[in-house]
Amino acid sequence: MQVRRDVRLADLTTLAVGGPIERLVEVTDPAELVAAVREADEAGRPMLLLGGGSNVVAPDDGWPGDVVAVRTRGIERTGGRLVVQAGEPWADVVAYAVDNGLAGVEALSGIPGSTGATPVQNVGAYGQEVAQTITAVRVYDRDEKSERTLTPAECGFAYRDSRLKHEPSRFVVLDVTFELDESVLSRPVGYAELARTLGVEIGDTAPLADVRRAVIELRRGKGMVLDPADPDSRSAGSFFTNPIVPTERAVEGCPSWPADDGFTKLSAAWLVQSAGFGRGTRDGHVGTSSRHSLALTTEPGATATELLAFAARIVAAVEEQFGVTLVPEPTAVTL
């Protein structure tokens, strides 16, 4: 366990905002992770967990306590089952699955961050989400002060949501179990743009490696692959989730997808763009990505306050013009 006092949240987050950290505690094995969390809790120090920092808006005032950086590693395979340590980079897990003929996560290629954070917002893209393959999440429960295993039902997975997201000060993810298909072909392709790129129909399969390559290519074209040389990737990915509204309140002209009975999922990107925040709209050091109106990006010198004020302007404009309330996807960290 390594403790540092010279680090800012901006150094640990992909939006690169956020002030000084009182104590940065880097842990490399699960016992250390539990010990670090217990120690902070027992000392009454505020504790923030960070994996890759790719889905947080960190406060300008910094963190007056412990930031526990989860750097645990390891993938254990038994047949189609993978047990993955929380700190393992998610993109490496997908690469491992594809290279080893395991299907079920190939459409989630190129998503930054740690595996332990994937169940938190039920990470998803291009027709797949981790809830389709997660069979268990081992956690340290800070309320019960003990380790336990959550079933998928106990995780309460929903679209970009879970119980872990709603109870952020309770569960520390230690490892995640995925049940994948032993197959060199993908699961049925469920996303029109991906099917087109692969030259297949929706519902067809394709070689795993082809799906991975196509997804990364599509993501790169939208600035959705982390790359220090690409200013459009200085983001937290999509800043808003696609709003789910009663079908009778669907917005005319807005692309949409069927959701649960009687509900429709609207394109947040279309709403943001149509409310006057097209690609490349800038305001001070923040703005929308030049290639994707849903990704908010920062420039050197940006602050979290500036970013959140810009996001609030978008929310207000969409609300006023379309009567739809956008919900931010990243966690805005507060004490």
Ligand SMILES: Cc1cc2nc3c(=O)[nH]c(=O)nc-3n(C[C@H](O)[C@H](O)[C@H](O)COP(=O)(O)OP(=O)(O)OC[C@H]3O[C@@H](n4cnc5c(N)ncnc54)[C@H](O)[C@@H]3O)c2cc1C
């Ligand atoms: C360029 C780009 C593209 C993206 N594309 C997508 C996408 O296509 N689909 C998608 O769903 N997301 C996407 N994201 C968002 C992000 O990558 C994911 O949400 C990712 O899972 C976050 O992982 P992380 O380790 O960086 O989490 P962090 O940002 O470190 O943390 C996110 C939240 O999870 C909590 N957390 C972290 N680790 C743990 C743990 N071990 N136990 C409990 N809580 C924990 C944190 O406290 C915080 O509340 C994108 C982000 C970027 C920058």
